[in-house]
Structures are given as structure tokens and as C-alpha cells.
Amino acid sequence: MRHNGLFAKAFSVLFATFMLAPLVVVIGVSFTPEGFLEFPPSGLSLRWFRAILDNPDFIEAAWISLQLGVASATVSSIFAVPAALAIGRGRFPGRDVLQAFFLSPLTVPTVVLGIAFLRFLSFLNANGTFVGLMLCHAIIIMPFILRLVLASVTGLDRSQEQAAVSLGASDWTVFRRVTLPAIMPGVIGGWVLAFITSFDELTVTVFIVSPTTTTLPVRLFSHITQTTDPLVASISTVAILFTVGLMFLVDRIYGLDRLLIGEGAR
Amino acid sequence: MTLQSKSRPWILSAPALLLFLVLLLVPLAMTFILSFHSFSFYGGIAPTFSLENYVEVLSDGYFYEIFGRTFAIALATTLICAAIGLPQAYFLSRMHPFWRSVMLLVVLGPLLISVVVRTLGWAILLGNKGVINDALRDLGLITSPIRMMYTSGGIVLALVHVMVPFMILAIWAALQRTDPATESAAESLGARPWTIFRRIVLPQAMPGILSGSLIVFSLSASAFATPAILGGRRVKVVSTTVYDEFLNTLNWPLGATIAILLLVSVLAIMVGWNRLVERRFAGVFE
Numbered sequence: 082m083r084h085n086g087l088f089a090k091a092f093s094v095l096f097a098t099f100m101l102a103p104l105v106v107v108i109g110v111s112f113t114p115e116g117f118l119e120f121p122p123s124g125l126s127l128r129w130f131r132a133i134l135d136n137p138d139f140i141e142a143a144w145i146s147l148q149l150g151v152a153s154a155t156v157s158s159i160f161a162v163p164a165a166l167a168i169g170r171g172r173f174p175g176r177d178v179l180q181a182f183f184l185s186p187l188t189v190p191t192v193v194l195g196i197a198f199l200r201f202l203s204f205l206n207a208n209g210t211f212v213g214l215m216l217c218h219a220i221i222i223m224p225f226i227l228r229l230v231l232a233s234v235t236g237l238d239r240s241q242e243q244a245a246v247s248l249g250a251s252d253w254t255v256f257r258r259v260t261l262p263a264i265m266p267g268v269i270g271g272w273v274l275a276f277i278t279s280f281d282e283l284t285v286t287v288f289i290v291s292p293t294t295t296t297l298p299v300r301l302f303s304h305i306t307q308t309t310d311p312l313v314a315s316i317s318t319v320a321i322l323f324t325v326g327l328m329f330l331v332d333r334i335y336g337l338d339r340l341l342i343g344e345g346a347r
Numbered sequence: 348m349t350l351q352s353k354s355r356p357w358i359l360s361a362p363a364l365l366l367f368l369v370l371l372l373v374p375l376a377m378t379f380i381l382s383f384h385s386f387s388f389y390g391g392i393a394p395t396f397s398l399e400n401y402v403e404v405l406s407d408g409y410f411y412e413i414f415g416r417t418f419a420i421a422l423a424t425t426l427i428c429a430a431i432g433l434p435q436a437y438f439l440s441r442m443h444p445f446w447r448s449v450m451l452l453v454v455l456g457p458l459l460i461s462v463v464v465r466t467l468g469w470a471i472l473l474g475n476k477g478v479i480n481d482a483l484r485d486l487g488l489i490t491s492p493i494r495m496m497y498t499s500g501g502i503v504l505a506l507v508h509v510m511v512p513f514m515i516l517a518i519w520a521a522l523q524r525t526d527p528a529t530e531s532a533a534e535s536l537g538a539r540p541w542t543i544f545r546r547i548v549l550p551q552a553m554p555g556i557l558s559g560s561l562i563v564f565s566l567s568a569s570a571f572a573t574p575a576i577l578g579g580r581r582v583k584v585v586s587t588t589v590y591d592e593f594l595n596t597l598n599w600p601l602g603a604t605i606a607i608l609l610l611v612s613v614l615a616i617m618v619g620w621n622r623l624v625e626r627r628f629a630g631v632f633e
Binding site: 085086089092093096097099100101102103104105106107110118120159160161163164166167168170171173175179182183185186188189190191192193196197198199200201204216217219220223277280281283284287288298301302305306309313314317320321324325327328337 | 471540575
């Protein structure tokens with residue numbers, strides 16, 4: 082292992098500062114006792130964290146985001162896992178097209194997806210409904226689940242499945258008892274990545290929410306574009322801490338680098 | 348297996364395929380049709396079929412400015428991401444394992460934090476009374492604040508922060524496939540570090556730079572939250588213009604036209620870029 086010189090170390094420190102600076106100021110600002118955004122804060126106060134409790138709008142939005150993330154990641158997994166099994170095994174005509182189609186939400190600009198969903202849902206009179214939101218999110222996050230499940234499917238040893246079949250297990254039993262447990266890390270990793278993507282999604286969601294289904298990013302976004310008070314910083318700080326907690330959990334269970342780099346799945 | 352037929356993969360994919368056909372292809376087709384409809388302030392949307400929206404957008408300098416600004420911002424973001432991402436990915440591959448996992452957390456962690464939150468951080472940093480201007484004034488380097496909010500430069504800076512992890516991931520993946528022995532060989536033959544970087548590392552990292560650039564460019568060209576918060580109404584890009592047409596002006600057909608033009612130009616650039624890369628680096632992707 083070769084080591085980096087002084088220049089490389091200095092560069093890395095500068096780069097880390099650049100990456101962390103916006104997060105550090107958001108967290109710093111949230112502790113201000115004043116009524117405006119100031120950094121560094123003139124004192125330490127939990128005033129703006131208490132203020133979250135007085136703003137049920139934000140708590141309600143966070144709750145909707147949480148439900149939406151869990152529901153859409155679960156629904157999307159149910160659709161994506163069989164598709165990944167089909168694509169991940171063997172070649173069949175149309176396989177590449179199918180894979181490209183399921184990954185296409187990554188290629189279409191999100192603002193285009195947003196208005197397309199808005200157009201479709203308002204045509205069905207389903208705009209702003211939770212089910213509508215959930216299905217749209219399921220489409221957007223499908224590529225993330227598909228890629229991670231594909232990675233674990235392609236690395237799978239099929240002899241165990243064949244053994245199970247030769248012992249008379251049905252297709253469903255083989256899937257439930259052999260295949261699914263074997264690809265579970267990929268499914269969980271994909272689910273978590275999909276959940277986080279759904280939880281943070283703004284550009285599509287901003288078009289298809291109603292006042293009763295407004296998610297946390299949309300509520301934060303409209304708050305920031307209208308006024309800026311330290312409340313948005315304290316809510317953001319809670320969101321950052323929530324994500325960091327989730328990251329540590331995922332790192333313990335699955336490995337964060339595996340989740341984000343995806344073992345050559347890209 | 349009991350169902351070892353040719354149709355098996357299609358049966359397994361059918362539910363997802365149906366979901367995508369109904370909820371992705373149909374909405375996109377409806378948006379395409381919508382872009383040919385007409386709109387009047389009193390009559391609303393009329394189901395006509397004309398090219399008037401396309402003529403309106405393509406003959407108006409205002410829209411050229413918005414499209415030009417959008418792609419200029421995306422290009423600048425891509426170039427800066429490549430310039431920062433390449434050395435950082437290289438240093439990452441040479442780091443002590445402990446520091447490498449710390450640094451990976453710093454690089455990848457922000458990917459999981461909402462873009463709205465990260466952009467709020469940049470708004471606090473870049474404002475006229477923001478952290479950067481305050482610090483520069485305290486140091487006596489400036490007397491009046493530098494305007495960074497509501498400028499294209501501010502948007503590029505924040506977009507680099509959002510996009511650079513994708514670039515580093517792509518370059519790092521390319522560097523991991525290389526053989527470290529080539530560097531040692533060059534060193535033993537007396538090459539200086541800069542020469543090794545330029546002649547050995549850079550060519551091997553090239554596929555990563557190119558695929559990373561494609562991701563960063565297309566994501567930057569369609570970014571919404573960052574230009575909306577840091578650019579406001581003064582520095583409009585395509586996605587914020589579409590948002591305004593849909594949710595403020597309510598001229599859905601015109602908004603759909605602008606969105607379709609964005610989709611087409613992004614796809615055209617991606618396909619062209621792929622062609623170019625495949626021709627130029629055919630051997631590398633074998």
C-alpha cells in the first residue's frame with residue numbers, strides 16, 4: 082500500500098471541509114437563541130427544537146414521509162424482486178430492453194416524471210392521494226432495488242435450488258425457503274436505499290402532493306422558499322441525525338459502501 | 348423446475364412491467380400529447396393539436412436563455428466535479444484503510460441527506476450576511492459583500508456538492524479495476540509522481556470520468572431543488588420554469604412542451620456522449 086503525500090492530505094482535508102460545511106452550518110444554526118439564521122450562533126438554545134413541537138404541520142409531514150417511504154419501498158420490492166430474478170438469470174430475448182426499461186426512471190429528468198405523474202393522476206382524479214403518491218414513488222425507486230437485488234442474484238449458487246427441486250419442493254417453496262433467504266441482504270439493502278430515496282424525494286413529489294399528503298421535503302422546500310427562520314434548520318438537524326442513525330444501522334447490518342457502491346451492480 | 352419454459356422470465360417480470368406501462372409509459376405519452384394542446388388564460392386547456400407551443404418556445408430568446416443557462420450550469424458542474432473527483436478518487440484509493448473508510452463516509456454520507464437540507468446549508472453559507480461573506484469581512488479581505496446567492500455561480504457550487512459523490516464513485520470503480528503493478532513499474536523506471544498520474548492513472552481512470560460525467564451532467568441539467576432555492580426567480584433554469592408554468596401560471600401545455608424539449612435534449616446529449624465514448628474508448632470497455 083502506497084501512501085499519499087502532503088499535497089494529497091491537504092487536498093483531502095479541504096475536500097472534507099467542503100463536503101461537511103453545509104451540514105455543519107445547518108446544525109450550528111439550529112442551536113441559535115435568536116429569531117434569524119446566524120452562524121456561529123451567539124448562544125446555545127434548544128428554542129428552535131421546542132418550536133418543532135409547536136408546528137404540527139412538520140410533524141405530520143414527517144409522519145407522511147415515513148409511511149410513504151415504508152409503503153413505496155415495500156410495494157416496489159414486491160414488484161422488483163421477481164423481475165430481478167428473471168433478469169438476473171440466463172439470457173432471453175428482450176432481457177436487455179426489459180432491464181433498460183426498469184432502470185429508465187433514472188434517465189428521465191425528475192421534473193418530467195413529476196409533471197407526467199401529475200397529468201396522469203389528475204386525469205384519474207387521484208392527484209394528492211396517498212396511494213397515487215405511493216405508486217409514483219414505487220416507480221422512481223424501483224431502479225435502486227432492482228440493481229441491488231440483481232447484484233445478489235447474479236452471485237447466487239443455483240445448486241441448492243436444484244437440490245430442493247430434486248427433493249420435490251414446489252416453485253413457491255424453493256423461492257421462500259432457498260432463494261429469498263440467499264438474496265435477502267440485497268433485498269434489505271435495496272429496500273433501505275429505496276426508503277431513503279423516497280423519504281428525501283422532492284422534485285417529483287412537489288407536483289403530486291395535496292395539502293393533506295404533503296411530505297417533509299416538500300414542506301421544508303416551500304417553507305425555505307417563503308421564509309427562512311431557524312425552524313427549518315432545527316428540523317433539518319433532526320432529519321440529518323435520523324439519516325446518520327439509519328446509516329450506522331445499515332453499516333452494521335449490510336455495509337454502507339456495499340449499499341452505495343453496489344458491488345459492481347452499476 | 349416445474350415451469351422451466353421460455354415464458355418464465357416474462358411471467359416473473361409481468362407485474363413490474365404492467366406497473367411501468369400503466370404508471371410510466373402512459374403518463375409520459377399523455378404529457379407528450381399535452382404539449383400539443385393549447386391554453387388560454389380564460390378558456391384553460393383546449394384539446395387541440397398544433398405545434399404552437401413548440402414554435403413559441405423555439406422562437407423566443409427568453410427560453411433560449413433559460414436552456415442555455417441550464418446547460419452551461421450543468422457543464423460547469425460536470426467539469427468541476429471531474430477536476431475535484433479525479434484526484435480525490437485517486438487519493439482515496441491510496442489511503443490507509445481506516446482513513447479511507449472515514450473519507451468514504453464523508454463522500455457518500457451526504458448522498459443520503461436530503462438535497463433540500465444541503466441546499467439550505469449553502470444558502471446559509473452564501474448569503475450577503477452569510478458565513479463566507481462574514482468571514483471575508485472579518486478578515487478584512489472585502490468591504491462590501493460578494494453576491495453569491497441568486498447567481499449561477501452559487502448554483503454551480505451547491506450542485507458540485509450534490510453531484511461530486513457520483514463522480515468519485517464512478518472514477519473509484521474504474522481505478523479499482525486497474526493493476527497497481529503498472530504504477531510500481533513506472534516508478535521503478537524512474538517516473539515522477541506527476542508523470543505517473545498523467546501517463547498511468549489518468550488514462551486508466553478515463554472510463555470512470557466519462558461515465559461519471561454523463562451521470563453528473565444529466566442530473567445537473569434536470570436539478571430542481573438547488574436552483575429553485577439558490578436561484579429563486581432571478582436565475583431560472585428549465586426545471587424551475589416548468590414548475591412555474593405548471594403550478595403558478597397553470598399553462599400546462601407550455602410547461603409540458605418545455606419539459607419534453609428538456610427530455611429530448613438530455614437524451615440526445617446522453618446518446619451522443621455514449622457514441623463518442625464507445626468510438627473513442629472501444630477497447631477500454633471490453
